[in-house]
Amino acid sequence: MAHKLAVVREAGFSRFHGYERPLPELPAFWHCNQARCDPGYVLAHHAHRSVEIIYVISGSASWTVDGEPVALKGGDFFITRPGEVHGGVIGPRGLVNYAVGFDPKILPVPHASSPRRLATSRGDGDMVQAVSEACAADNHLSALDRRIIPGGHGCEAILSRLMHELDRCAADDERQRLLTVSMVQALLVELLVFVTRCSLRRNERQLPQRRSEAHDFSEILAWMATRVEHPPSLGETARRAGLSPAHFVVAFKRSTRQTPLEAMTLLRIEEAKRRLRARPRRAVTDIAIGLGFSSSQYFSLVFRKVVGCSPSQWQARSG
Template sequence: MPEEIEFEIVPPVVKDGSSFEQITHRSSHRLFFFPTLENTGELLYCSCLFEVHWLRMADYRRKNLNTLGVEYVKEGSLLAVQNGREYRVGTGEIFLMRPGCESEIHTGPEGHCRKNSLALHGPLLPAVLHASGLDQVDKISEIDHAGFEALLERFRVLSTEPDRMIRRKNGALSYELLRFLQFPQPEHATPERFEKIAQSLAENPGQSGDLNTLARRAGCSPNHLIREFTRCFGTTPGRYLHGKRMQRAAELLLEHPELSVKEISSAVGYSDALNFSTAFRKYFGNSPLQYRKSHS
């Protein structure tokens, strides 16, 4: 387990009959933030994507908030309670913290949980949830993981764009997310050979990612690989690998402060630390050292 770096009990926040409180106990976290769209006329929007590694005792409770919280478990589990009903949310499952409900999530029995959290807002949200039936859904177990990961990556990329582009694209992408939650099962099964390519890129982001090499491993032409990989995962193999490299670099910056930027750049497949720093700044909006300092 990574070294524990943060433990904090946040006092309850109460406003207009709604409230939330939390115990922050985590080893790493990343926030992809979107400029506030409240009071701008936006009917539906996502305010943030939060990636966090919870440790034992981490806890979050909310009551009567008008947002939809989407909790996607990447590793470990959550124990959740909503309107008196209890759930265990395992790896690869989603829990919806519905608007107006009394909800609670905390670390599962494994003692840790890597998860992605999104917060959806807007005056259109209640109507969409009701029309789709999501206002009666707490937990989603069978999902198209590749499709959902592709959606998360699009939110990450969106957070790096100029404010005007975020305002233009955020609502449409938020609606796509809600539609995914309504129809979460895969429309087409992902062929095993492409699943293995994606898994290899995610687990070994330091590899070269040469398209011809990947195509040979998949037993197809480079053009066929690009077409089918994009259909299955929503992005090309190169962009997919780039996202995994940046995510792994961010983890190393926070979890291994003893590593230099040059060492981290090499670990994620860059031979030149300057090129890595430029790519990292473009992806996250901060240099590697600024990112480490702001999250320490």
């Protein structure tokens, strides 16, 4: 059962709602909360055992991280790494934010004991790819301030859905709980991809592309299309392109206007549509497993985001 921290009203906070170690089935997931801090409140310096991503919805703050000053404003992502001491003063208009703590090293490997969970080692590939792309983009931005990533407006939709899933998690209903675990995993993937996009957009603005650095990834895209059932890792794809993972992520995004994970997802969904059309009686679950998705629920979520309707609805319309 998720350990809930009740909604509170105490000195410094007009609202705090969150969870610590929400899902034992997802040990990489440390905490998730939403807070409304009062103007002028001094947040005591503290550290976490995990990476923490703070997204600022509105307001501002002047903090320090290991003694270095940072300024936060609406739309910023603020990232701290394990053990980094941070805290400071909330701005004159207060601060409204989400905070998510997780361990990227073990994030791709949640497993449930129930045989009803449609999980395989390759089914965790989207999470692995998202983490890899996020890390590669971060490495490529070594010349920039990696602690603050601006331009996150819109991310609150992902984070509010994440909080909603935790709010509705039922400890005594195994089926519903497994669905929650799948949904939370999918939302963490979405969050990481969102942060990566913001990083890449910032890099594109600050480091304009030179004509000599242009790349043609048509052959890579054609090769990726042959791997829809067994999506390649970021490292494998980068090696095939003859680039380092960090360089590949940024160059691919510049050339195709999408990340490698986004491109692979579109290719898999196109193949899913082909299979749904070719065999209208085939179960959606079979197609999800055949294309390496970790669950039919996650497959349906991704399909809906790309196509605008569920696989079953699309199948019925195409029939």
